[in-house]
Amino acid sequence: MPVESSRIPRVPSSAPAAARGLRADARNNRNRILDAARETFAALGLDVPMSEIARRSGVGAATLYRRFPTKEALVTEVFADQLSACVSVVDEALADPDPWHGFCSVIEKVCAMHAVDRGFTAAFLSAFPDAVAFEEERVRAERGFAVLTRRAKDAGRLRSDFAQADLTLVLMANGGIATGSTEAALAASRRLVAYLLQAFRADHADPAEPLPPAPPLGLHHVHRPPTA
Amino acid sequence: MPVESSRIPRVPSSAPAAARGLRADARNNRNRILDAARETFAALGLDVPMSEIARRSGVGAATLYRRFPTKEALVTEVFADQLSACVSVVDEALADPDPWHGFCSVIEKVCAMHAVDRGFTAAFLSAFPDAVAFEEERVRAERGFAVLTRRAKDAGRLRSDFAQADLTLVLMANGGIATGSTEAALAASRRLVAYLLQAFRADHADPAEPLPPAPPLGLHHVHRPPTA
DNA sequence: TGATAACTGGACGAGGTCTTCCACTTACCT
DNA sequence: AGGTAAGTGGAAGACCTCGTCCAGTTATCA
Structure with a gap:
């Protein structure tokens, strides 16, 4: 035995x-x-x-x-898979033959995920220190999105002055969409994203109105102070 | 005497x-x-x-x-004049002969005010109960902005499917722009607003891609729960 | 089955915030 | 100048949150 x-x-x-x-x-x-x-x-x-x-x-x-x-450990564990889901969204988009469609799908899907989960937004933006555990995945997602951005620009669909940091901008803005009901938040997020994606179109870039410079912000630099 | x-x-x-x-x-x-x-x-x-x-x-x-x-009383008092400033921004815009320029200036100025003042954003969005004292001003600003919207649409500059509630959308999104330094927040806000204003242009409305419906949200319905 | 080690639950301590209380001080008015 | 009422500062109370401790319970394994 x-x-x-x-x-x-x-x-x-x-x-x-x-x-x-x-x-x-x-x-x-x-x-x-x-x-x-x-x-x-x-x-x-x-x-x-x-x-x-x-x-x-x-x-x-x-x-x-x-x-x-600690509470932070719980939060980290809870959102670990959600973060993975975000990363896989980028992977799916990279497999999309249409660069512009892939680019849009990333923004749409990630924003929708944030809109229906108040905690996810906060966790994502607060960049809690334990997130170093996710450093690898974050970097992978960032590289993937950079590729998507380049392809969409090369295809002539994404405006050339779109900055990598604009993804952070979109996510932060989307994070501001927090209302009572989940449905309302999702609806608001969808409309905001629709507006922004139209603004990102190459044929909507107006040479007469150059964009204000992008702030030097990466996803990993977003640090919301604990008491605010 | x-x-x-x-x-x-x-x-x-x-x-x-x-x-x-x-x-x-x-x-x-x-x-x-x-x-x-x-x-x-x-x-x-x-x-x-x-x-x-x-x-x-x-x-x-x-x-x-x-x-x-109470703390709420202090907050209310502190931001009373800031709110008045917002209202007067609308009044100035109404006096602008160019409807589109007036429309843009409202969004640009109010968002800039929110970007440089973290508390103002929170106070504005939390819609603290004592705000009933400002009900009158709020209504006035809302009517004024409605007029601006109509004029800008009639002038053919603002897309016809822009909804009144989209102002709330913009303000909430702008409220998500909170970074460490004031300068970075202002820069981020400016870029976000620039993108959104381009999306609002009538000649950028794509009939092939109708907007998702506007959520039934007014400024006075935005209630962020106390602990969140 | 019975010993053991791990697990569990409710009570407890530390720290922080909003708000109140009381003895002392100060500005106003005659 | 002096009385008085209002104003002031520091300490203390009430409340809430994170995180810890100990006695009782339960699953595991021989």
């Missing part, structure tokens, strides 16, 4: 690394916490008390803090 | 109503508080502690609360 088999924890290796080797009930609670946190952050933003998330998860505060030593 | 003369308080009737009849030192302190609050709110947003404003004003907390019973 192979003793080893009992020593090897039955790990669903597809699960996130942090959930491996947990006792069954603990892993269950962990998932409940993540689900509740996702819902709550999306609906109310990142400023909800940890106690509220514990309450909605049906666990005590200690359990919450045992799984996620 | 006219007794009355001494009974009549020497009121600088040009001063705000709330400052009338105050003792000289009290009025002085009141002004210092307002100045400090203006600076602090503009630089750091509305979330600065009241104690910080008291410290910068050189007064104690009790004095601050004697003048302004």
Whole structure:
């Protein structure tokens, strides 16, 4: 009888690394916490008390803090996959044969994701320090978007004075669209994005009205002060 | 000897109503508080502690609360004149013989004012309850802007599907532009506004791509929940 | 089944903010 | 100049949030 088999924890290796080797009930609670946190952050933003998330998860505060030593850790974990989704949006767009369509789809999809999730917007913009864990993905998305931008310009569809930093501009502006209902926020975001995409069209660039210079801002430089 | 003369308080009737009849030192302190609050709110947003404003004003907390019973009252007072400035921007634009230029100037100026004052943006968007005091001015500005919109459309410069609620959209989007330095925020705001104004041009409306419907949002419906 | 180690829940402490209270000081009016 | 009422500053109360601790419970494994 192979003793080893009992020593090897039955790990669903597809699960996130942090959930491996947990006792069954603990892993269950962990998932409940993540689900509740996702819902709550999306609906109310990142400023909800940890106690509220514990309450909605049906666990005590200690359990919450045992799984996620700090609120930031919880936020990071919650939005890790959302960030991956953003990155994959860029990958999909790179596979699109129409450069302009790909470019637009990135902006439309990412803005829509932000519009329906209040917490995602805040997390994205606050650039919480643990985000260094996502540095790699962020850089990949940035490079991918740069390629998209170049292709769309070369195709003559995107105005040539569009700056890389304008993506940050769009995301920040879209982040300002926060209203009571999710539907209203999504509708507002869609309309804003539609306006902006029309402004980005090459045939709408007016040589008589040059754009004000782009501010020297990259996604990684956006730091919203904690108390503001 | 006219007794009355001494009974009549020497009121600088040009001063705000709330400052009338105050003792000289009290009025002085009141002004210092307002100045400090203006600076602090503009630089750091509305979330600065009241104690910080008291410290910068050189007064104690009790004095601050004697003048302004609640933080909200202070915020309201501080931004009352800024709001008036916004309204007068509309009035100026109405006097502009060029409807399109007037329309643009409103958006450009108001957005610039919001960009350089973090607190103003928050106060404007949070629509704090005491704002009912400004209801009249708000309505006046709204009507004025409606006139500007109509004129600009009739002149064939503003796209016909521009909605009144799009002003709210622009202001919310502009409110998302908050970066570390004031200069960067202003630069970002300017570029965003330039893009949007190009999108608003009648000759840039693409009949092949109708806009998503405008969300049913007026300025007075924007309510950002307290904790978010 | 029973020992063990991990897990859980509610109570607790630290820190920060808004607001109030009270003894002292100051400006105004006669 | 002097009395008085208003004004002032610092300390303290109420409330909320993040994060910690300990006694009881539960899953795991021989």
